[in-house]
Amino acid sequence: MxxxxxxxxxxxxxxxxxxxxxxxxxxxxxxxxxxxxxxxxxxxxxxxxxxxxxxxxxxxxxxxxxxxxxxxxxxxxxxxxxxxxxxxxxxxxxxxxxxxxxxxxxxxxxxxxxxxxxxxxxxxxxxxCYTPAVQRLRELVRGGEIGSVQYLDSVRINLGLVQPDVDVLWDLAPHDLSIFLSILPDDIVPVSVAAHGSDPIGAGRACVGHLTLELSNGAMAHVHVNWLSPTKIRTMVIGGSERTVVWDDLNLLQRLAVHDRGVERKGAIDLGPEERTRAIISYRTGDMVAPALPERExxxxxxxxxxxxxxxxxxxxxxGWAGLRVLTILEAASKSLASGGVFVDVEQEHMVGGAVA
Amino acid sequence: MxxxxxxxxxxxxxxxxxxxxxxxxxxxxxxxxxxxxxxxxxxxxxxxxxxxxxxxxxxxxxxxxxxxxxxxxxxxxxxxxxxxxxxxxxxxxxxxxxxxxxxxxxxxxxxxxxxxxxxxxxxxxxxxCYTPAVQRLRELVRGGEIGSVQYLDSVRINLGLVQPDVDVLWDLAPHDLSIFLSILPDDIVPVSVAAHGSDPIGAGRACVGHLTLELSNGAMAHVHVNWLSPTKIRTMVIGGSERTVVWDDLNLLQRLAVHDRGVERKGAIDLGPEERTRAIISYRTGDMVAPALPERExxxxxxxxxxxxxxxxxxxxxxGWAGLRVLTILEAASKSLASGGVFVDVEQEHMVGGAVA
Amino acid sequence: MxxxxxxxxxxxxxxxxxxxxxxxxxxxxxxxxxxxxxxxxxxxxxxxxxxxxxxxxxxxxxxxxxxxxxxxxxxxxxxxxxxxxxxxxxxxxxxxxxxxxxxxxxxxxxxxxxxxxxxxxxxxxxxxCYTPAVQRLRELVRGGEIGSVQYLDSVRINLGLVQPDVDVLWDLAPHDLSIFLSILPDDIVPVSVAAHGSDPIGAGRACVGHLTLELSNGAMAHVHVNWLSPTKIRTMVIGGSERTVVWDDLNLLQRLAVHDRGVERKGAIDLGPEERTRAIISYRTGDMVAPALPERExxxxxxxxxxxxxxxxxxxxxxGWAGLRVLTILEAASKSLASGGVFVDVEQEHMVGGAVA
Amino acid sequence: MxxxxxxxxxxxxxxxxxxxxxxxxxxxxxxxxxxxxxxxxxxxxxxxxxxxxxxxxxxxxxxxxxxxxxxxxxxxxxxxxxxxxxxxxxxxxxxxxxxxxxxxxxxxxxxxxxxxxxxxxxxxxxxxCYTPAVQRLRELVRGGEIGSVQYLDSVRINLGLVQPDVDVLWDLAPHDLSIFLSILPDDIVPVSVAAHGSDPIGAGRACVGHLTLELSNGAMAHVHVNWLSPTKIRTMVIGGSERTVVWDDLNLLQRLAVHDRGVERKGAIDLGPEERTRAIISYRTGDMVAPALPERExxxxxxxxxxxxxxxxxxxxxxGWAGLRVLTILEAASKSLASGGVFVDVEQEHMVGGAVA
The missing domain is CATH 3.40.50.720 (NAD(P)-binding Rossmann-like Domain)
Structure with missing residues (x-):
């Protein structure tokens, strides 16, 4: 002892x-x-x-x-x-x-x-990143169970303290970004980011914010953070070609829901231009599984x-590298915010290296 | 008869x-x-x-x-x-x-x-615009009950048919945009819009989309539409200085929730720069009221x-003008999408005139 | 045609x-x-x-x-x-x-x-009995997937019309009873029933009712029906030794939840009297599966x-026999209600025979 | 200090x-x-x-x-x-x-x-009894805001430890009973109780239990306790002539819902026997209010x-008297359970006296 x-x-x-x-x-x-x-x-x-x-x-x-x-x-x-x-x-x-x-x-x-x-x-x-939910998400996504990653969407809104030194993106989005980086495979990294924010209460900094990230595989990740919402939402959706996972952190009895359900493009079929799209998209509807997760702090x-x-x-x-990667994205987001929301490249120097988190 | x-x-x-x-x-x-x-x-x-x-x-x-x-x-x-x-x-x-x-x-x-x-x-x-929920929203917002409009946020995602002729923005966002226009006071109109979209299944058009609208009063409105989500979400939040309304169209027993709750900036108080922000923001926590709404088609x-x-x-x-206003925003959104997500001005010619919807 | x-x-x-x-x-x-x-x-x-x-x-x-x-x-x-x-x-x-x-x-x-x-x-x-949910329940229960039936519990409450001719048991409980009879294996039948009711609004008949059924395998089934509840609940739980199924008919996106979770008595272990019970009960915690169900009327x-x-x-x-069986239970329930809630035997003559529903 | x-x-x-x-x-x-x-x-x-x-x-x-x-x-x-x-x-x-x-x-x-x-x-x-929810319930019920008490219904089910010394009624129902006693006006007391229980896992004591209490004003209170449920439910409904309150203790964001909605018998109108009941019952549908409650342990x-x-x-x-009252009801419940579920009088000696809780 x-x-x-x-x-x-x-x-x-x-x-x-x-x-x-x-x-x-x-x-x-x-x-x-x-x-x-x-x-x-x-x-x-x-x-x-x-x-x-x-x-x-x-x-x-x-x-x-x-x-x-x-x-x-x-x-x-x-x-x-x-x-x-x-x-x-x-x-x-x-x-x-x-x-x-x-x-x-x-x-x-x-x-x-x-x-x-x-x-x-x-x-x-x-x-x-140390919650049972994210650790399972990590297995599901990095382990390939959801297929290829098609989109990520995170909403983190509640009535939050307006911080004296940082905007809502710097205050809340590090959670979402660190989770994204933790669960995505090594070869899928953010390559650019656009940020929108507004300050409807005159706090002197963005109180509502949206981040759109372009990932290296062409998928899009989106983060919505908001200090002004009377309802609390903590939801993340990770869409994959085989499965889609919904994580609702406030649903204590069913935090993760793995849907065996999705949309797929079938192999090329030669059809007229009008009908082409409809014909080659297939829908799969299967069960939903809510994995048992341990409760621990x-x-x-x-x-x-x-x-x-x-x-x-x-x-x-x-x-530290995991922390650097989050900072790198946040800096690019701030640059985008200051430039009217254009996409800003995410400096790749720190996006690989160190331990993978 | x-x-x-x-x-x-x-x-x-x-x-x-x-x-x-x-x-x-x-x-x-x-x-x-x-x-x-x-x-x-x-x-x-x-x-x-x-x-x-x-x-x-x-x-x-x-x-x-x-x-x-x-x-x-x-x-x-x-x-x-x-x-x-x-x-x-x-x-x-x-x-x-x-x-x-x-x-x-x-x-x-x-x-x-x-x-x-x-x-x-x-x-x-x-x-x-003819649902009891939107008609009540219209009263709450245009009638001033929620105070000044601080932000709008709409999420409309589900497993949807990939349309052969239009992208997800043109397919689904008209709903959100027509609702926004219907409930906002006449003097609050969209002035610019940025659109992001992605097509992770190779459908030939955006299947996931985000719209950010800057309104004439400085507030931001956001729309998230998605054809690829296995879970269906139909939620709109309208944040006001006095009240915030959450509309969950899938919660049949409680579609609208009016929260007497919010964040306010108090009058200027001379404090040191560090503490200034925290000191002048106040939180108000009151009851939530779910108004009784008639059930009708x-x-x-x-x-x-x-x-x-x-x-x-x-x-x-x-x-027709209501329809034109929605089209005007959609065209600007498509232009933004084609230009990498920059904010595009919303042509104001059609944004006023005709009957107000 | x-x-x-x-x-x-x-x-x-x-x-x-x-x-x-x-x-x-x-x-x-x-x-x-x-x-x-x-x-x-x-x-x-x-x-x-x-x-x-x-x-x-x-x-x-x-x-x-x-x-x-x-x-x-x-x-x-x-x-x-x-x-x-x-x-x-x-x-x-x-x-x-x-x-x-x-x-x-x-x-x-x-x-x-x-x-x-x-x-x-x-x-x-x-x-x-013709809903996709009950048909799946029938497979799960009669097919043995949930193991042996341990308890059934049904809640059917809402703001309902006070009927001029029948009490709430006769108005609403036929739904629950017909479902029970439809999903239970042939060799598990109700053998006695106790009914409690109250009429707090002076309507002249029970507006709130509870049925407790003793089943032939020793398990208990319970039905709670209520015309006076402002919230609508339509929930049935069927507890089994292997799995427990929860049916929430108002949760459109997830009507059935099959929990691979339960409580079991382990084989006899010789312990002191105090610790005996705790030691021989084991808890199993597995995933929850929400089966995909077709939407049809x-x-x-x-x-x-x-x-x-x-x-x-x-x-x-x-x-007709299925209808007779429901009637038989309702008559016994009315007899119990009139006798202060004692258990009344369910006449077995009609409990078997005819097609099984 | x-x-x-x-x-x-x-x-x-x-x-x-x-x-x-x-x-x-x-x-x-x-x-x-x-x-x-x-x-x-x-x-x-x-x-x-x-x-x-x-x-x-x-x-x-x-x-x-x-x-x-x-x-x-x-x-x-x-x-x-x-x-x-x-x-x-x-x-x-x-x-x-x-x-x-x-x-x-x-x-x-x-x-x-x-x-x-x-x-x-x-x-x-x-x-x-010391939660903000029960203290508000107490005000609403004892303060008369809900009108006259029409029914009470409490469900407390989850996967619980099978206790070595007591059945599920003695383990869980004290919570419900102490809450009932705490919120009911002094002149409404339980006068008799019927208990049903079952032990489908062979634990040697009831693992599923139902209590029906007849109150002195003619209303009925019901308690459902269950150690074997894979889903956790903690819900109490208190129906009143003016309002009905639903307490869902697991809905952290909206624990109490006060429905201005109910069923009433109108004054005597002379109608034919068939239509009499329907005619004299009126339905009131108003808003629902979820009062803001402090979060405290x-x-x-x-x-x-x-x-x-x-x-x-x-x-x-x-x-101590509050504790005695709970014990008194539990003893009567055990007597009912041993007697096949008949209603057993609740000894009134301890039902009044001491501080009111």
Whole structure:
């Protein structure tokens, strides 16, 4: 037991997400939770509660100087990811960082390079990628069960906090993009993106956003994110030539539905031009299967993967490159948004390499 | 009773939609159903069934020459709307035509001009505009109950027939566009549109499509249409400053949900740049009301409005101009699609005028 | 075609259900619709509409005297089923009758005997038994796919018309009972029934009702019917040792859900008394399959079966015995209701015999 | 702060529910969590986790002897409630006990008497009564907004652990009964109960159960509980003369639906016997309102009420009498079950008195 808990971890940031990291780190046998660090030490104490032996610190320097700390989980605002994570890496600590990796691709690349140079784990907390639903989606899509990928569509709308520093695309779309990248086969990558956004409440940034991605196989992926919707929708559809999967994350009793149903073009038949199309399209209607999925907290699996990648000295499933890929698409999307919604090429340099997530 | 049935009507086209027109025309007291006209007279007879006194004709000329026919309902393929409807108008018949009005704006304009010159009714069968749900939406939005319009979002996806002559935007989006135009106040009109589409099955035309419309008040409207989805979704969200309405047309027991809930920007408060945004946004959470709606077939109301507008010598709710406005947006969308998704201005000439629908 | 339409049929009763019989009889190739018969001939004419060649008659005698009429479909109030159906049988006509077969078991038996003596078809319009959902349920249950039957539970509640002549059990439960009898294997029959009812609005008869049936294999079946519910629920659960099926008739996109999931007692293991039970129960969690079902109107299949059974001189799927069995259970239920809810034996005489439905 | 935490509490039982009590006691400002007590101290330590300052004890005597302990929360098996809670009361501790209060009414009465004699708080953890949904239901029903109560119907089915010591009625129905008692006006009480149960898996006790309660105002309440259902349903309908409320506890976005819809008997009109009923029943169809409900953990409110009732020396909302009333109904239900489902009178002695919950 003592041996297992050989990795000392500090959580930095006691805001929205920090308490979840604290709870899950504390429940992970391979981790030994040493600190909750936040400038607001009163807040950190409240998060830990009245009965905790975990230490509070208001000083990142103090935490990084402590040799009992082997790893750091960063849950501070995105703009501070670069300095906080860089300081941690330079102090020789493994780093788990909230999405997005950093505020820009170049900042993110600096972190990836630093971690690589020092042989440290740099992991992205792309929490959704560790849900049983996405792991099954990954099998279904990468494993070929759905056939060739025809389209992806994700809707993530609810009444959300208008963020002070980022628009709705940077706030919510990283979830969708990290999931897309996680489930798509290696040879299908986004090649260009168009972004539309609007700010109907005068918040100073887009509160409703749409992303259209052209994939390298010709398919289209679409993301709709919205902070202003009174109803909450979390749905993703992945259309394939053999099967189509619908993931409704709010349908607790039936999150995934695999439809053996679709539309196919039959082999070429020589018909007159008018009837040609109708004749060569066939419809297949089969059963729907809702696979049994385990119920478990994804963040627990994130922590386990972080600990395992440190212990096994390997890249985690969602490594720095996965974070870079999301940043790359977001930067292209922002460029599109600023240019009136034209398609902008997605820089391919970071779209391959690193561990596949 | 005889007096009521003073308007003789012929239905032209016994294909997908024609039988619905026949059934509803026959059930409308003010109409006297004279003919079902189709080149395929066997098919027409099958539609009428073995016990009908309605005549079948294979000749449009014969039907138009019959003085018992006062009006014609056209349910032929879109490409034939111009010649069929034009012939009917020139024969002095009032015309009800399926969406879209015609294949091009200029064709549509020719029909509108012809009807106007002859003092005949030209009505579009924008069926959805006559549903109890849309009529309530119209009251809620135009009546100001939802406050100022912040965004519109419509999803219309299912496993649909790949059409031989039109893409998914021309096939399905007319529904969404005619509804948008029907419920928006007169001073909010689409000013530009961007269209994205993909054809992952090699059908020769877009099977998945997205439209983004910029409205004159700065809000954004979005339409997602898809022929390839194994699940059927028919949802529209209209976000307002006071209320947000969700219309789920497949939720028979609760089609409309009016949420007294939203996001607002409060008056300017002088804060530091970091906190400024968060501080001036307020969330309001109130009840949801699902208004009781009558259950009735929309097409029955279409027929009643057609008969009434003829009888009262007035423009119908969805007149030719309503059809022209939809065509104008579709043409701009096709231009955007062909130009890689850039925003294309919506020609404003036809966006006002005629009866408001 | 002419040959096919060799069976002349008259529909008797132009009330709530009659129009559906008219529409489906008219659409059935093997039937030739001759009359719609109702004392209120104006109402009958309205049902047929302005364009029908079908004759209206206000006289049952006239209809039964017409040799063009081979068969009669009876949709009059339950209390009149005996005289109307008996007259038809005595006139040598085959009879399709609405549920319930008659007002009492002995009346129903008289009809069954009369039909049998004359070699005529007597069929019950147990419409639900002809839905694709029930036909699949029948395969799943009788075919053994769900394992042994452990329980049945049916809920049929909505805002319903308070009937002037029957309570909610007699009005709605025939649906559930006919479905139970149709899907259960021949060797599982109801042996006793307890009924509870209440009349909270002072209607003079039970408006809320519960039936509990003890089946011959020891399992329990339960029916909840309610005229006073503002929400409509139509759900049936059939629990089996291998699979459990949930039928939600209002979930158009997923009517049946077959859960490969359940609870099982494992073989005897010698444990202490306290732990014994927990140890020998195992839980199985597998996928859920929603079988693809055709969309078709059940009443069309009822008409086809009626025509086929006449043509093939055989008993229909839901013959008079099926109707008798439902009546037998309803009579026992009424006896229980009058006796304070005690279990009342279900007379077994009619529970077997005739065609199995 | 120190002053607030003046009530020292120990949780007894580290099984299924204990961890929830621990978590919520620790988060309640007015409570000071002193011990988690369980014979299996290893399990208790696991529940507390590696970072807790809360003490573990394997000895109830030790805990009760500690003057720092003012109150005890009991989450042990039902059979042990009597000795554990009695020991706590005799040691002068206030007691919060899981449902059911005890294994029998007389055991429960002994606890109530003991607490009363000693002036100690005896509170039942009827958790559901502290949910925002039930509290709103209580207002709607007791406040008269729904009019007079016409029927209640509760369904609580899922794949549940077959309990070693109690049947499904004793395991699940206490939830439904405590809710009924909590929301009904004081003058509407259960007067008799009939119970049906079946054990299709040979577990040695009923796994499927139905309760029918006759209420003192003539209305009927029904409870369906089931351990064997692969689908989870948690629905309650309360029908009133003015409104009907549907509570679907699994519909997170719309737990309560208040339907302004119902059935009413109009004043006496002199009609013929046949038409009388139909004529005097009227249907009202209005909107549905889904009230906004706060999201909060009910157990937090339980803990707050426990602390408040101790601090304010008053009976809690769900006091020992509330627990006795549930026990009284359960005992009558068991008697009915053993007697073939006949209605058994509910002993009225405990149905009034104590605080109303």
């Amino acid at each position: 003592t041996e297992q808990k050989s990795i000392g971890i500090a959580v930095v940031g006691a805001g929205y997400w920090g308490p979840n990291l604290v709870r899950n780190a504390a429940a992970t046998p391979a981790l030994r939770l040493e600190y909750l660090c936040d400038l607001d030490t009163e807040r950190a104490r409240t998060v830990l509660g009245a009965y905790s032996t975990v230490r509070v610190s208001g000083s990142l320097d103090e935490v990084l100087a402590d040799p009992a700390v082997d790893a750091v989980a960063v849950a501070t605002p995105a703009a501070t990811h670069l300095p906080v994570a860089m300081a941690a890496l330079r102090a020789g600590k493994h780093v788990l960082v909230e999405k997005p990796l950093a505020a820009t691709v170049s900042d993110g690349r600096a972190l990836v390079d630093e971690a690589q140079a020092r042989g440290l784990v740099l992991m992205l907390d792309h929490t959704y 994804a963040l627990r699996a994130v922590m386990a993967e972080f600990a395992a990648s440190i212990g096994e000295r390997r890249a985690p499933l969602t490594d | 005889t007096e009521q049935k003073s308007i003789g009507i012929a239905v032209v086209g016994a294909g997908y939609w024609g039988p619905n027109l026949v059934r509803n025309a026959a059930a409308t007291p003010a109409l006297r159903l004279e003919y079902l006209c189709d080149l395929d007279t066997e098919r027409a007879r099958t539609v009428l069934g073995a016990y009908s006194t309605v005549r079948v004709s294979g000749s449009l000329d014969e039907v138009l020459a019959d003085p018992a026919v006062d009006a014609v309902a056209v349910a032929t393929p879109a490409a034939t709307h111009l010649p069929v409807a034009m012939a009917a108008l020139r024969a002095g018949k009032h015309v009800l035509v399926e969406k879209p009005l015609a294949a091009t704006v200029s064709d549509g304009r020719a029909l509108v001009d012809e009807a106007q010159a002859r003092g005949l009714v030209l009505m579009l069968d924008h069926t959805y 929309a097409l029955r109301a279409v027929m009643a409005e057609f008969a009434a507008s003829i009888g009262e010598r007035r423009a119908p709710l969805t007149d | 002419t040959e096919q339409k060799s069976i002349g049929i008259a529909v008797v009763g132009a009330g709530y259900w009659g129009p559906n019989l008219v529409r489906n009889a008219a659409a059935t190739p093997a039937l030739r619709l001759e009359y719609l018969c109702d004392l209120d001939t104006e109402r009958a004419r309205t049902v047929l509409g302005a364009y029908s060649t079908v004759r209206v008659s206000g006289s049952l005698d006239e209809v039964l005297a017409d040799p063009a009429v081979d068969a009669v479909a009876v949709a009059t109030p339950a209390a009149t089923h005996l005289p109307v159906a008996m007259a038809a049988l005595r006139a040598g006509k085959h009879v399709l009758v609405e549920k319930p077969l008659a007002a009492t078991v002995s009346d129903g038996r008289a009809l069954v005997d009369e039909a049998q003596a004359r070699g005529l078809v007597l069929m019950l319009d147990h419409t639900y 059940a009443l069309r299949a009822v008409m086809a079966e009626f025509a086929a059974s006449i043509g093939e001189r055989r008993a229909p799927l839901t013959d | 120190t002053e607030q935490k003046s009530i020292g509490i120990a949780v007894v039982g580290a099984g299924y529910w204990g961890p929830n009590l621990v978590r919520n006691a620790a988060a309640t400002p007015a409570l000071r969590l002193e011990y988690l007590c369980d014979l299996d101290t290893e399990r208790a330590r696991t529940v507390l986790g590696a970072y807790s300052t809360v003490r573990v004890s394997g000895s109830l005597d030790e805990v009760l002897a500690d003057p720092a302990v003012d109150a005890v929360a009991v989450a042990t098996p039902a059979a042990t409630h009597l000795p554990v809670a009695m020991a706590a009361l005799r040691a002068g501790k206030h007691v919060l006990v899981e449902k059911p209060l005890a294994a029998t009414v007389s055991d429960g009465r002994a606890l109530v008497d003991e607490a009363q004699a000693r002036g100690l708080v005896l509170m039942l953890d009827h958790t559901y 009910a157990l937090r409110a339980v803990m707050a009420e426990f602390a408040a009732s101790i601090g304010e020396r008053r009976a809690p909302l769900t006091d």
